[in-house]
Amino acid sequence: MTLTAEQQRAAAKDAYASYLAECPSRQVLDILGAKWATLVLLPLAEGPKRHSQLRARIAGASQKMLTETLRLLERDGFVAREVKQVFPAHVEYSLTPLGESLMPILWHMKDWAEVNMAEVEANRRAAAR
Template identity: 45%
Template sequence: MTKGNAFDPNCPTRLVLDRIGDKWTVLVVLNLCQGPMRFTQLKDQIGGVTPKVLTQTLRAMARDGLLTRHVFAEVPPRVEYELTELGHSLRAPIQAITDWAEEHVLQVMASRTGTLDQDE
């Protein structure tokens, strides 16, 4: 298989970038790097995500091979989500972007409000 080209408008690389650039995907990956989690655990850890959006995100990530969904034959059924090897490979780049965002959030917000000193 050849390498993709993100600058080619017809390349499916753009679909991959859409998936991994989604904030909910980023937060799911960061949480599942710690190990398998149930839906409610993920929802509580992420905060601010609706059940519908989290369900859509988890389904899309499973379809894209980034996580697996394990259903345990229990009453009531227990479902856990776990990153695949491909999903785990996102940890370093996503963590790097998250670290950058956390370090520079004040500068970005100041720029948005126009309060950033022009000499900074």
Template identity: 50%
Template sequence: MPTRTVAQQREERKTAYNAFIAACPTNKLLDTLSDKWTGLLLASLSDGPRRYGEIAAIVAGISNKMLTQTLRTLERDGLLDRQVTPQVPVRVDYSLTPLGVSLLPILAMLKEWAEANMDEVFAARASFDTVN
């Protein structure tokens, strides 16, 4: 295997994680992060660990299937931790990992932007719908 310079290695990583390439792992992660439920689930855990039922009560409208699927995906991606306590009945708590916590400021900025700009979005939609 030929030796590569640091610059060559950096360029290879840059190409390997190009989110504009469909097969890129970064593209798939962005797909997960932009999912309707991901941000809501992460935000529901921002105040600390919660049980499945607590999360379901906070995130209105999510089905049990989608909640389970999203929790598993986030656990697989290292954004949340699932802690099982053997008791009767078994207790399962979900909490954010440090990686998951690092996303909270980004989600907060996105939420703030959406809240601050909803009037403009509604106006743009109305204008578009009038023309089209």
């Protein structure tokens, strides 16, 4: 069956509806919405970092959680991992062009959170009563 151009556009739109469990864009949103992903990406916007530098910068991040998050971000193309052939050898993580393209959105979210945190905290206190 041949579809019209309008039908093809509608089918493509339905195929990438983030609200559908099987939508690939939902998988990306799941990764980026994870607590540690944003906290890892923000310092990498300043430049390449070693695992130990990221761990020291991100309060509460265990070595295991940081490693898992970096692997997921590397798998999806947001972060690059480079083994430096120096003595002693070490690994550095940096943003890829895809990761860099995400940063304006993450900076905006971070700024919004900082500006609105007092109101969020007040709402939490009110709800706890």
